[in-house]
Amino acid sequence: MPTEDSLFSRRDVIRLSALLTAAGAMPLLNTRAARAQEPDEPVRIGYLPITDATPLLVAHGKGLFEAEGLRAEKPVLFRGWSQLVEAFLAGRVNVVHLLSPITVWARYNSRTPARVVAWNHTSGSALTVANDIASVADLGGRTVAIPYWYSIHNVVLQKLLRESGLKIAAAGSAPAAGEVALVLMAPADMVPALASGQIAGYIVAEPFNAAAEVNKVGKVLRFTGDVWKDHACCVVFMHEQDLTGRPEWSQKVVNAMVKAQLWTRDNRAETAQLLSSANPQRYTPHSPEILSRVLAPAEADHAQYVASGAIRHPDWLSRRIDFQPYPFASYTEELIAQLKQTRVEGERGFLDTLDPAFAAGDLVDDSFVRRALEQVGGLAAFGLPEGWTRQEVIEA
Numbered sequence: 001m002p003t004e005d006s007l008f009s010r011r012d013v014i015r016l017s018a019l020l021t022a023a024g025a026m027p028l029l030n031t032r033a034a035r036a037q038e039p040d041e042p043v044r045i046g047y048l049p050i051t052d053a054t055p056l057l058v059a060h061g062k063g064l065f066e067a068e069g070l071r072a073e074k075p076v077l078f079r080g081w082s083q084l085v086e087a088f089l090a091g092r093v094n095v096v097h098l099l100s101p102i103t104v105w106a107r108y109n110s111r112t113p114a115r116v117v118a119w120n121h122t123s124g125s126a127l128t129v130a131n132d133i134a135s136v137a138d139l140g141g142r143t144v145a146i147p148y149w150y151s152i153h154n155v156v157l158q159k160l161l162r163e164s165g166l167k168i169a170a171a172g173s174a175p176a177a178g179e180v181a182l183v184l185m186a187p188a189d190m191v192p193a194l195a196s197g198q199i200a201g202y203i204v205a206e207p208f209n210a211a212a213e214v215n216k217v218g219k220v221l222r223f224t225g226d227v228w229k230d231h232a233c234c235v236v237f238m239h240e241q242d243l244t245g246r247p248e249w250s251q252k253v254v255n256a257m258v259k260a261q262l263w264t265r266d267n268r269a270e271t272a273q274l275l276s277s278a279n280p281q282r283y284t285p286h287s288p289e290i291l292s293r294v295l296a297p298a299e300a301d302h303a304q305y306v307a308s309g310a311i312r313h314p315d316w317l318s319r320r321i322d323f324q325p326y327p328f329a330s331y332t333e334e335l336i337a338q339l340k341q342t343r344v345e346g347e348r349g350f351l352d353t354l355d356p357a358f359a360a361g362d363l364v365d366d367s368f369v370r371r372a373l374e375q376v377g378g379l380a381a382f383g384l385p386e387g388w389t390r391q392e393v394i395e396a
Helices: 004-019 022-034 051-061 081-090 100-109 152-163 187-195 208-214 240-245 247-266 268-275 288-295 299-308 329-340 356-362 367-376
Strands: 045-047 095-099 114-119 125-129 142-146 179-184 201-205 219-223 234-239
Touching (some): 045 081, 051 234, 051 247, 051 268, 051 288, 081 095, 081 100, 095 100, 100 152, 100 234, 100 356, 114 240, 114 247, 114 367, 125 187, 142 152, 152 179, 152 329, 187 201, 208 219, 208 288, 219 299, 234 240, 234 247, 240 247, 247 268, 247 367, 329 356
Parallel strands (some): 045 095, 142 179
Antiparallel strands (some): 095 234, 114 234, 125 201
C-alpha cells in the first residue's frame, strides 16, 4: 500500500510538472518581479533535508553570511522539490539547491530566469539494495525507487541497467525478468519500503543510503561517484534578477558558500553534528551517527566497499561525498547528453532539441564562483589542478 510519503512524492512530481511550464511558472515569476527589491534583502535559503544542502546550511550555521556583511534568515526546510521550486519562483526564498537536471527543466521548459552559480557538492549518492541482491543484474524483474525523473540518480541508474542488459518496464506494468520497474518515491519513504520488501532497491542522495546500512535493512551496491567521477548532484540556483540587479549581494552569497565548503572539508565530523537533529538548529532530522557515516566515514569503510564492489574505481580516490564549488562546463554538456539517453516521464520536447554546448554557457554563470575561488587560493584550495576545464569520466 502506498504510504503518505509515497503519495506525497506522486503529488510532488505532478505539482512540479505543472509549475515548470511557461504557463505554470509565469504567475509566480510575476509575483516575484512585482516585489520591491531591496539591496540589503536577507539571504533566504530553501532546502531539502539531505546532505546535498550542506554548504548552504554550514554557511548559515557558522555565520559566514554575516561575515560577508549579509543578513541571513534561518533556512527553510521543504518536504518536496515542488514546494521548494514554488517558493523560489515566487521569491519567498532566494537561494536554493536543486537537482542539476531540474535546473535544466526549469530554464528550458518554463523559461525560468535563473542560473546555476555553483555546485553544492560532488558525489554523495548511491544505489542501495536489499541484502539478497548481489549485482545490478539481480534487479531484473524487481522494482527500484528513484527520487525524480529529472535527477542524476535516474541518469546513473539507467546507465547501470543498460550496462547489465536490463530494460525499463512500461509505466504501471509488472516488470518481466529482463526489466526493472522504476517508481517515484520520497527519500524518507525509501528505507522503510526497502525494509518491508516493497522495493528491491533505491538510488538517492545521502544520508538515506547510510540510514539503510545503520539500520541493517540494505547495503550499498554502487556509489554514483564511482560511476560518474566527481559528478555534481545538487547545484546552487539563483534568480537573474539578483545576479544582475544585486551583483555585490550575489557575490557575497557565493563567497560564503565557497568558504563553507572549505570549512566542511576540514571539519567533517563537526559538520555531521552541526547538521544533525542533536544540534539546536535542527537543520535535518538525521542522527549524528548516520550523518557521520557519510561526512566522516571510518577509514576501514573504503576497503570494505572496494571488497564488496560498491567501489570499483579505488584509483579515483573519490570520497563518499565531497565539496568543491566550480561548475565545470564539461559536466553540464555531458549531463544534457546523458539526459537525452535517459527515460523521463512527461514533457521532454525541450530536452530533445537542447544543444549541450549552448546549455553549458547559458544555464551556468560561473563568474561569481570564479571570483570567490580566487579569494581563497583558487581551485588548488580544493585539491584540484588549476584551469577551468576537466574531462568527464563515466565508467559503469
